[in-house]
Amino acid sequence: MGVRAMVLDAPGRPLRAAELDRPLAGDGRLLIRVEACGVCRTDLHLLDGEIEVASPPRVLGHQIVGVVEGSGERVGVPWLGWTCGECRFCLRGRENLCERALFTGRDIDGGFAEWTAADERFCFPVPDGQPAVQVAPLLCAGLIGHRALRMAGDAERLGLYGFGAAAHIVCQVALWEGRRVFAFTRPGDVEAQSLACALGAEWAGDAAGPAPEPLDAALLFAPVGQHVPAALAAVEPGGTVVCAGIHMSDIPSFPYELLWGERTVRSVANLTRADGQEFLALAPQVPVHTHVTTYPLERANEALSDLRDGRLTGAAVVEP
Ligand SMILES: [Zn+2]
Numbered sequence: 001m002g003v004r005a006m007v008l009d010a011p012g013r014p015l016r017a018a019e020l021d022r023p024l025a026g027d028g029r030l031l032i033r034v035e036a037c038g039v040c041r042t043d044l045h046l047l048d049g050e051i052e053v054a055s056p057p058r059v060l061g062h063q064i065v066g067v068v069e070g071s072g073e074r075v076g077v078p079w080l081g082w083t084c085g086e087c088r089f090c091l092r093g094r095e096n097l098c099e100r101a102l103f104t105g106r107d108i109d110g111g112f113a114e115w116t117a118a119d120e121r122f123c124f125p126v127p128d129g130q131p132a133v134q135v136a137p138l139l140c141a142g143l144i145g146h147r148a149l150r151m152a153g154d155a156e157r158l159g160l161y162g163f164g165a166a167a168h169i170v171c172q173v174a175l176w177e178g179r180r181v182f183a184f185t186r187p188g189d190v191e192a193q194s195l196a197c198a199l200g201a202e203w204a205g206d207a208a209g210p211a212p213e214p215l216d217a218a219l220l221f222a223p224v225g226q227h228v229p230a231a232l233a234a235v236e237p238g239g240t241v242v243c244a245g246i247h248m249s250d251i252p253s254f255p256y257e258l259l260w261g262e263r264t265v266r267s268v269a270n271l272t273r274a275d276g277q278e279f280l281a282l283a284p285q286v287p288v289h290t291h292v293t294t295y296p297l298e299r300a301n302e303a304l305s306d307l308r309d310g311r312l313t314g315a316a317v318v319e320p
Pocket residue numbers: 040041042043062079140141
């Protein structure tokens with residue numbers, strides 16, 4: 001029986017609708033009927049060749065919610081698909097940095113398909129209560145956003161640069177933790193700004209302009225290098241600027257004065273399984289409500305171009 005899927009053949013080309021063989025389960029791999037798969041900015045970087053897909057054709061998609069064939073159990077499949085367990089990073093509890101890691105939807109076929117297979121050790125249990133399309137964005141946007149938020153320490157005044165899938169989730173968690181949120185969007189992105197305010201951000205405005213008041217930390221989700229000096233200028237001494245994306249345009253040079261005062265610039269890479277367990281337990285307590293735009297599987301290219309052009313608010317999700 002053929003499996004409908006959207007595959008990447010080469011960078012710069014739209015995904016191609018294909019019929020694939022059903023993936024093989026067994027030997028620790030679960031066969032999963034995909035209910036929903038979130039679309040991530042990383043998928044655009046893969047599509048554009050900014051991150052290499054080593055052996056195409058490849059089924060993209062790494063925010064998968066589906067049902068395990070046989071057991072009927074509902075699981076989530078994240079970006080981290082496999083780690084070696086023995087390199088110096090794995091041994092120190094930093095499997096997000098594993099030297100031989102394999103990533104879902106880059107090195108392993110992902111969730112833009114009716115069926116997928118995943119290493120059960122890297123799947124998370126997902127409760128039945130919520131619709132799959134609502135849960136899917138938690139698996140990367142939510143997880144990476146949460147890891148980035150932890151890097152901000154106890155910052156009270158939090159700037160979010162780029163208010164898409166990740167930021168709209170982080171915003172809810174940060175407010176629940178008692179922080180104050182300031183949302184910085186593309187110039188004139190009224191929809192993203194009004195979503196931010198509806199979720200409880202106390203200010204929303206253009207990322208190109210100044211912050212309304214000094215910040216304690218800034219999380220950068222937009223892949224725009226110019227935001228780094230802008231965010232450094234916005235944070236107070238001791239503040240942290242966290243770059244949460246996997247790829248970013250070059251950071252322009254800036255005067256040392258912007259870093260002076262024990263400000264920190266750092267990145268966040270991938271996730272650990274502990275991040276996933278922690279965040280998926282936290283999300284229902286907040287509770288996090290995701291705002292999603294859904295697309296049928298065959299229209300995955302449209303979802304990607306809407307994400308690229310900022311035509312959607314919140315998160316994009318494809319449904320087989
Ligand atoms: Zn992602």
